[in-house]
Amino acid sequence: MRFKKLRLLVGISLILFIFIAGSIIVLGKLVDKKPIVQNNQDQNVILADSKQIAPKEIQNETKPIQPVKAVQNISPPTPIEQPKHKIVKPTPPPPEPVVVHHTRRRTRAS
Amino acid sequence: MKNQIKITLGWIALLLISLFPVYLIFHYGSGTESLTNYASTTHFLGEIFGLVGMTMFALTFILSTRIKWLEDIFGGLDKVYITHAILGGTALIMILAHPIFLVLKFIPVDIDLAAKYILPSSYWSVNFGIIALVGMIALIFITLFTKMKYHRWKFTHEFLGLMFIFAVLHIFLVRGSISQDNIFNGYYIYAGIVSFIGLFGFSYSLFIKNRLFKNAVYKVKSINQKKDVFKIVISPEHKPILYKAGQFIFVRFYNENISKEAHPFSIASKTDDDNITIVAKMLGDYTNKLGNLKNGDKVSVEGPYGKFNYKRFSDSNQVWVAGGIGITPFIGMVQDVVNDNSFKGTVTLFYSVKSEEELIGDAMFKELSQESNKFAYIPWITSTNGRINIQKIFELSGRFRNKHFFLCGPTRFKESIINSLIKNGSSKRYIHEEVFDFR
Numbered sequence: 001m002r003f004k005k006l007r008l009l010v011g012i013s014l015i016l017f018i019f020i021a022g023s024i025i026v027l028g029k030l031v032d033k034k035p036i037v038q039n040n041q042d043q044n045v046i047l048a049d050s051k052q053i054a055p056k057e058i059q060n061e062t063k064p065i066q067p068v069k070a071v072q073n074i075s076p077p078t079p080i081e082q083p084k085h086k087i088v089k090p091t092p093p094p095p096e097p098v099v100v101h102h103t104r105r106r107t108r109a110s
Numbered sequence: 111m112k113n114q115i116k117i118t119l120g121w122i123a124l125l126l127i128s129l130f131p132v133y134l135i136f137h138y139g140s141g142t143e144s145l146t147n148y149a150s151t152t153h154f155l156g157e158i159f160g161l162v163g164m165t166m167f168a169l170t171f172i173l174s175t176r177i178k179w180l181e182d183i184f185g186g187l188d189k190v191y192i193t194h195a196i197l198g199g200t201a202l203i204m205i206l207a208h209p210i211f212l213v214l215k216f217i218p219v220d221i222d223l224a225a226k227y228i229l230p231s232s233y234w235s236v237n238f239g240i241i242a243l244v245g246m247i248a249l250i251f252i253t254l255f256t257k258m259k260y261h262r263w264k265f266t267h268e269f270l271g272l273m274f275i276f277a278v279l280h281i282f283l284v285r286g287s288i289s290q291d292n293i294f295n296g297y298y299i300y301a302g303i304v305s306f307i308g309l310f311g312f313s314y315s316l317f318i319k320n321r322l323f324k325n326a327v328y329k330v331k332s333i334n335q336k337k338d339v340f341k342i343v344i345s346p347e348h349k350p351i352l353y354k355a356g357q358f359i360f361v362r363f364y365n366e367n368i369s370k371e372a373h374p375f376s377i378a379s380k381t382d383d384d385n386i387t388i389v390a391k392m393l394g395d396y397t398n399k400l401g402n403l404k405n406g407d408k409v410s411v412e413g414p415y416g417k418f419n420y421k422r423f424s425d426s427n428q429v430w431v432a433g434g435i436g437i438t439p440f441i442g443m444v445q446d447v448v449n450d451n452s453f454k455g456t457v458t459l460f461y462s463v464k465s466e467e468e469l470i471g472d473a474m475f476k477e478l479s480q481e482s483n484k485f486a487y488i489p490w491i492t493s494t495n496g497r498i499n500i501q502k503i504f505e506l507s508g509r510f511r512n513k514h515f516f517l518c519g520p521t522r523f524k525e526s527i528i529n530s531l532i533k534n535g536s537s538k539r540y541i542h543e544e545v546f547d548f549r
């Protein structure tokens with residue numbers, strides 16, 4: 001078989017690549033928690049995830065972080081300044097609030 | 111010795127060109143300033159791996175153009191293709207390291223951010239890079255680790271050009287969109303040159319060469335089959351090509367039952383004979399169909415290529431070792447050497463086959479060895495004598511000192527003899543092999 005050493009080197013590199021990239025993706029997914037919408041009737045309020053904002057050092061070196069989904073009907077808050085467990089009220093408030101929905105904004109535990 | 115120097119210089123040139131981005135980063139870019147902390151060091155290495163890999167990737171396309179001067183540097187087209195494969199594999203390793211090192215800096219801070227970095231996103235500049243990488247992995251995996259039929263493999267291999275185009279889009283767009291750091295001044299000029307080299311090589315092989323240089327036109331003069339071996343003689347329609355015995359050509363047969371891709375075959379006729387003899391064994395999907403050829407079928411011939419010829423060492427005694435269908439280049443060389451007054455040495459041909467029925471040109475070799483005192487012929491039947499080895503060759507051909515060895519046959523067969531020769535003190539520059547499986 002030709003290129004024995006080359007096959008070996010490329011094979012090892014591919015396995016390492018798949019292992020490292022796979023581990024990063026799996027660990028990343030495990031850490032990543034879906035944003036929680038507490039009230040089904042109020043799905044237009046989708047919470048921004050505070051981890052979207054990278055530390056300043058990284059922001060300078062890499063791509064700007066992409067927001068997950070547009071936050072509709074409310075102006076996107078600046079999550080860095082968001083205190084944890086802040087209550088967000090939908091704006092504008094419902095005209096005839098039969099039931100008042102409270103939506104809890106949560107940030108990642110980390 | 112001169113040839114060895116050329117090959118070494120060829121490799122040095124390839125390495126220097128490939129590593130040129132490292133020089134540019136240190137001379138015109140951030141250089142050692144980037145090596146101050148973990149994040150910037152890994153980022154810096156990621157960029158270096160990417161640029162070096164991309165440069166190597168571009169050079170592989172130049173090596174696949176079959177341009178004549180590359181043959182002169184690397185000692186034959188078969189050796190150019192070996193260089194092409196080694197450089198392509200190394201390019202893939204470098205390019206695999208590129209995203210890994212770029213995300214390493216995120217891992218201590220935020221593993222999720224690292225994961226997002228290597229997955230497709232709305233940034234097409236990054237997505238182009240991901241497409242190129244995944245495509246390159248798949249296509250090189252096919253080349254190195256599968257036994258796909260030749261014409262299918264060749265078809266898939268051409269898609270590496272498309273992957274290169276995606277990689278070019280990545281290197282041009284990525285700086286303006288996600289990466290704002292200044293790798294080095296003149297980055298776009300360098301990226302432009304690398305892109306041009308690769309795209310030129312790719313388009314030259316695929317589109318330009320065939321329009322620029324017309325292949326010689328031949329027709330099938332005769333075809334004979336003995337067991338699973340075809341002997342095909344083709345004659346020129348107009349001007350014949352000039353070749354040396356031992357070289358090979360790319361042949362395209364125009365027959366409705368045979369695929370149209372160009373296939374490499376050793377020339378089995380003596381130097382500059384107007385007619386060209388091809389001897390082919392039914393070893394795969396393409397050669398199995400050669401029996402469909404008819405007299406008068408049109409044949410397109412590209413070449414000749416290769417440097418497998420005894421004349422480079424006309425003053426030396428030589429040992430030629432053929433395994434199975436590897437006899438083909440020696441058929442013409444034997445006819446040349448017995449009539450070559452400029453050749454001052456002697457030749458001993460060892461021809462190893464499983465059974466006596468497999469011998470090709472046996473009667474001719476026997477006749478020529480009786481007529482000439484500078485040619486000896488030793489057929490070796492492995493079913494009765496066992497595998498040929500270096501001890502047997504030594505016993506039958508005498509001491510090896512200053513003898514040149516020419517080998518052609520299956521890879522394992524050649525490797526076993528080459529390794530034994532080197533163990534027994536032969537220098538690599540006295541060993542010459544013909545490679546006929548390019549994959």
